[in-house]
Amino acid sequence: MELGHTQRLGEWLDLARQGQVDARNEIIAHACERLRLLTRKMLKNYPKVKRWSETDDVLQNAMIRLHRSLAEIQPETPRQFYGLATTQIRRELIDLARHHFGAHGNGANHLTDGGETANQEIDGREPESLDSWSKFHEAVEGLPEEQREVVNLLWYEGISQPDAAKLLGISLATLKRRWQSARITLGKLIEEIQLGE
């Protein structure tokens, strides 16, 4: 069982507070890596977008912003760090979806793959359009705090359920209940979005 991440993060935070630059960089690198992975996931149905050379630049800029914002904060606990980091990650994802590749972005006129993405459902209804992705991230913002915190840890940060339960100080059974409730709520929201389109 991987129990390490939260523990490691706790150690890094301690070291970061003592002024250890490497520890701080480790923490920030983890958040940046998650942003990169989630951006990739979000853009995967947009092959035409990815050919542009500015894709990397836009992501790079988002990562620099995330890096800066995390460098400025002084989280006391892993839980607080994740709360702050995930909020920043989500904001950057919404920004990427809306302004850079979304309906109002540079990519708007290049999205010629609507027919393909319609057939690319992987396990249920992952958002297909960037607009839907943007709404999904916003819907997460609107979840009750307890559920949002669980989605933050499991989906945005990619940490294990036992780690997340420990970090939140709740039992694994409670964590599972919240995770399930959050997905049901988000499922309804996505359904509504799709019905409205």
Place this chain on the structure above:
Amino acid sequence: MANDDEDRLSALLLKWEESWDLGEEISLDDLCADHPELEQTLADQIKLLKSMNWMKQDAADDDLNDAEETDPLIGETLAGRYRIDSIVGFGGHGKVYKAFDPELQRHVAVKVSKSIASESQSDELLEEARRAAKLKHSNIVAVHDVGRHDGQLFFVTELVEGQNLADLISSGRINPSEATRVVSALADALQFAHEQGFLHRDIKPANILLDHQGRVLITDFGIATTIDKIENHRGGTPGTLPYMSPEQIAGQVQLIDGRTDVHALGVVFYELLTGELPYQGRTPTAVREQILLRQPKSVSSLNSSVPKQLDAVCLKCLVKHPADRYQTAMEVKQALTAPISTSVPKVGLIVVGLALVALTWFAWRSWGQNQVTEFIEFPAPAVRDGVFVFDGASRIVTPLKRFSPATLEAWVKSRHTDTGCYFIVGSDVRTKFGIGFGICGSTLAAETIPTLVRSDAIVEPGKWVHLAAVFGSEETRLYLDGELVETDQPTKQVNPESVFVIGNVGLKNAIDFFKGEMRSVRISAGERYIGRFTPEDTFSPDEQARLIYDGKHLDGTQIEDLSGNGNDGNWESITN
């Protein structure tokens, strides 16, 4: 909705999802048997959960499909020589292009890594890839050249016109003789590469090609590892999850050798013979647990046209511990080409000296027929100084139907130091999770439904220790010598479909037998331990105790239950 209903709904949904994750979806009728009024709400919410199942896939595990991307490399010339013409395939680590080499006037395949390697990093890796390029074998795709383009490594190989094995598998079942031919050729190639000091570490159908003449070729030798080093800054355990071996999953780098490729070869063989993967689950975690813990179904139970001998060869490749698999790829080939006999003489079991080898034989022989008891002997229990001695082929079958909440505990002196999982008390039925506890990778672990709970607490071999697992309604707790060493999720409802078994995982599983001494065992109802405690030297009967055995109270093969509940057990052994 009333709070009670909400709680009930939540519990039922969790129950449904646990079964769904394991690929054993509970029907709505069964789920709502006691609460038909919740059926519609449950159906709606299950639909939503199914639609959101993608959220359970971690972004890091996402298999991106860039198939339709317009590629900037098309039309480019790499290293001033190779003109990229078209994309011919995709791998986890990069793309494969068809290219033209004007110097030698021939078409070649060019694999380009996705990641950018630093100069110093790529020099080292290129050197390694160049060494791999020296592997010349009729069943290995020849590497002609390696180089760098805009920081990305590329590998120029012979272009194989044909299809890969993954496409062949998806097009329908392959007959056993063709599957045997393919696997024999692969074993030949692997043996050659292993002798040259190369491991593949990522054998899978997508890396196996069949040309138009039917020639079988392994691709990516030396490339899979090289690229993985760039991507993950590691060289030990690249691989593709369903084809990975237990030692790769467990990160036991010291155990990774040619036998790791033999395991992957077994997975490919299984897939060729059955059209199915041996380890399946809806989530990567479920697949990892399957690989670490579960025995695959016998091949012949999925495809009755497969001779038992092939079934056996395949399952022996898939044995959990490398020491119990074929030791070389050549052994696999020899086993495949040995004359097929319609029956395996029973005497064969007796002459096999190594208990675990016997176990393997026993396992595949019995799984196909589901008649474990055919081979079970009933010798007197092995007892020394009033202590049970488990030799890795014995167990005690109790009459006690499994239940929860429960507390299982034992005084043991283990002999296990490897990465396998060995059960002290089990309750499983094959292919399903049960409740039980044991030693996995030398640490205390428990099986709950539907997951394995592992602690970091090392069970020191050769030393008497008290081990306990509490399967509570809110959580599962593990104790080593009275110290709480792990807390995890509770087990889901335990159906009394199997009895508790001592010394292995379950009544019908001829695997995972415990080796070592066991002084006494107690199974109790409820949660006997909550906080730290001092273990009793001798287990006393009380209201909670349902069964107590020790090595001093026996009558022939029968083990007397000292709890006063009459749950006497029977000693069984698969060897004499």
